[in-house]
Amino acid sequence: MKYAKILLVDDDIDDRLIFADLLGAADPDTALAFAENGLEMISVLEKTTGEQLPDIIILDQNMPRMTGKESLVFLKDSQRYRHIPTFIYSTYQVSDFYRECIDLGAMDVVAKPDTIQGYREMIDQFLLHPAHPHPNNVQPLRGCNK
Secondary structure: OOOEHHHHHEEOOHHHHHHHHHHHHHOOEEEEEEEHHHHHHHHHHOOHHOOOOOOOOEEEEEOOOOHHHHHHHHHHHHHOOOOOOOOEEEEOOOOOHHHHHHHHHHOOOEOOOOOHHHHHHHHHHHHOOOOOOOOOOOOOOOOOOO
């Protein structure tokens, strides 16, 4: 299964541009929308009709105004959005954070890539060839401090 519509919520313009360039090169047919923070994400989603909702939402954890975890809580508390698979990526790499986000409904929590190759691998593994983890099969965040 592949996602046709992705919403990336990240306040870092460089990260958004890298993500867009690499996703476009890997799969030019995937529609990618952006929001700079959780509040903007809500605005984008509320203007979107049901059939145009994203197939997946990727949240950066460290954003102003509304963090990735706060955005996740909003999404999973909403009847309209709770079905959308949601991933969080973060430089904050602690296993307790991972477990908390999984318990809140995230499909996975991954370390935010810090290289172009890391972004390529994330896009390939989680977006183009997803293998959804089972929420009860909690594994520590890759590269986390235990």
